[in-house]
Amino acid sequence: MTPPAPDNPASDDPAPYDPVPDPVVTEAVARALAEDLLADGDLTTALVPEEATAHFALRARQVGVLAGRACATETFRQLSPDLPLTWYIGDGSVLVPGQTIMEVTGSLRPILTAERTALNFLGHLSGVATLTSLYVAAAHARNPAVEVLDTRKTTPGLRALEKAAVQAGGGVNHRSSLSEAVLVKDNHLAGITITEAVARARTMWPGRLVQIECDGLDQVAEAARAGADALLLDNMDPPTVARAIKVAHAESAGPILTEVSGGVTLESIGDYAAVGPDRISVGALTHSATVVDLGLDLIWRHTEGD
Numbered sequence: 001m002t003p004p005a006p007d008n009p010a011s012d013d014p015a016p017y018d019p020v021p022d023p024v025v026t027e028a029v030a031r032a033l034a035e036d037l038l039a040d041g042d043l044t045t046a047l048v049p050e051e052a053t054a055h056f057a058l059r060a061r062q063v064g065v066l067a068g069r070a071c072a073t074e075t076f077r078q079l080s081p082d083l084p085l086t087w088y089i090g091d092g093s094v095l096v097p098g099q100t101i102m103e104v105t106g107s108l109r110p111i112l113t114a115e116r117t118a119l120n121f122l123g124h125l126s127g128v129a130t131l132t133s134l135y136v137a138a139a140h141a142r143n144p145a146v147e148v149l150d151t152r153k154t155t156p157g158l159r160a161l162e163k164a165a166v167q168a169g170g171g172v173n174h175r176s177s178l179s180e181a182v183l184v185k186d187n188h189l190a191g192i193t194i195t196e197a198v199a200r201a202r203t204m205w206p207g208r209l210v211q212i213e214c215d216g217l218d219q220v221a222e223a224a225r226a227g228a229d230a231l232l233l234d235n236m237d238p239p240t241v242a243r244a245i246k247v248a249h250a251e252s253a254g255p256i257l258t259e260v261s262g263g264v265t266l267e268s269i270g271d272y273a274a275v276g277p278d279r280i281s282v283g284a285l286t287h288s289a290t291v292v293d294l295g296l297d298l299i300w301r302h303t304e305g306d
Contacts, residue, residue, distance in 0.1 A: 024160045029074040031157070032117045042113045052108040054301035058122075060095035064292035065133045067091045067165035068125030072102070072118040080110035092129070092168040095292070108301060115296050124158075125165040126292035132169025132285050135269055139280060143273035146280055149174040149259070153283035162286045174281055181209040183232070194219060198226040211259070220244045224251035233277065235262035242275040 036042070058072075069091050076083045083106040095101070104111060136148045150166040151174055152159070163173045175181045182201040184194065192200070194212055201210045211230040212223035217240075223231055224247065233244050245258050259279040260272045272280055 025070050025074050026078075028158065028161060029071055029078055029117070029121070032120065033075065033078060036113070036117060042109075045109050045112045048109055048112065049303050050107075050109065052301060052303040053106060054108040054111060055105040055299040056103065056111060056296050057100045057299055058102040058104075058294060058296050060097055060099045060101060061293040061295055062095070062097055063130075064095040064126050065129040065169050066093045066095055066101065066122075066126050067129035067168040068122040068161070069102075071121035071125065071161065075114045075118040075121065076104065076110070079114045080107055082106065083110060091164075092170075095126070101294070103299075111296075119294055119296065121161075122294050123291040124289070125161060125168075126294070127289035128162050128165035128286055129169035130292055131289040132166050132171040134266060135282055135285065136170040138266055139269045139273040141273075142270040143276065146273045146277060147172045148269070148285075149279050149281040150285045151261075151281050151283040152176075153287040155286070166285055169285075171285060172279075181211060183211045183213065185213040185232075186215060186234075194222045194228075195226040198223070198228050202227070211257075213261075214244070217244055217247055220247045221251045224248045224256055227253065228256065230257035230259060232259050232261050232281075236260070238268075238271045238275050241272060241277060245276055 066089060069087060073085060073087075076085060083104055086103045087101070088103075089095075089099075089101055132148065132150075139146050139148050148171045150163055150171060154162045159176060163176060166173060175183070182197075182205060184192075184197045184201075188197065198210055198212070201208070209229045210227075211232055212219070212226075212228045213232040213234050214220045214223055215234055220231055220233070231244070231248055233241050236244060241258075241260055248256050248258055257279065258277045259281055260277045261281045264272060264280055264282050265284075269280060269282070
């Protein structure tokens with residue numbers, strides 16, 4: 001299946017889908033390069049004459065949605081600040097096989113050392129964006145208003161990058177950390193009732209969103225009556241979700257958001273979207289994305305004496 005263009009396609013400037021603070025990108029790239037270089041650096045590339053120069057093109061080898069441009073740029077910059085990179089598309093752009101995404105010309109050694117790290121970031125993050133775009137398209141085909149959200153099921157240390165990739169694919173970010181919102185799940189309820197949890201959250205964290213995970217209609221009713229801002233409708237089938245939404249709005253004194261979560265697949269998300277939730281969260285966007293195949297192809301090289 002070819003990924004559709006996101007609702008807000010990116011321009012050549014990656015800013016629309018690059019909300020990651022620069023230090024996050026810088027630190028992630030530095031850690032990745034350190035894994036490769038360690039104490040003795042790139043032993044194989046040291047065999048290449050220091051004066052050798054080359055021209056490479058980054059090309060797509062399959063359909064997908066681009067993400068990770070900032071990380072790739074930073075990888076080349078950290079190894080050689082003077083390498084000129086020419087980008088032709090930005091994050092959020094749909095890729096087609098054979099398409100030239102970027103070109104780089106300059107000293108061969110740093111290009112070779114940067115290659116795998118840059119491709120790792122681009123392939124993984126583009127995979128997240130691509131999978132997100134497919135889920136968004138399937139959901140919007142049945143309900144254009146529903147939002148498709150990610151979760152905290154992210155790669156340790158790469159959360160901000162993966163969540164930016166979700167945005168590039170047309171998705172929406174759920175909370176990025178435990179401090180952004182109150183989300184009371186089933187294990188929390190081992191020591192407190194739903195009504196008590198909402199009341200305490202209002203006292204301790206006024207103004208913060210309070211969401212309750214609900215496994216059944218009785219919990220939906222209690223959470224709505226207690227004044228929760230949002231409900232996480234966990235592991236319910238679409239007909240049950242439809243009933244839960246009706247109960248939530250009937251029992252709540254004010255506006256209340258409904259979010260489907262748990263076991264949502266690319267095949268089932270349309271059925272969930274059709275029953276009218278505000279949001280659908282999908283952990284697979286970040287924990288099950290397949291790497292997009294990209295390659296850095298040599299166009300020409302030159303060494304003194306050639």
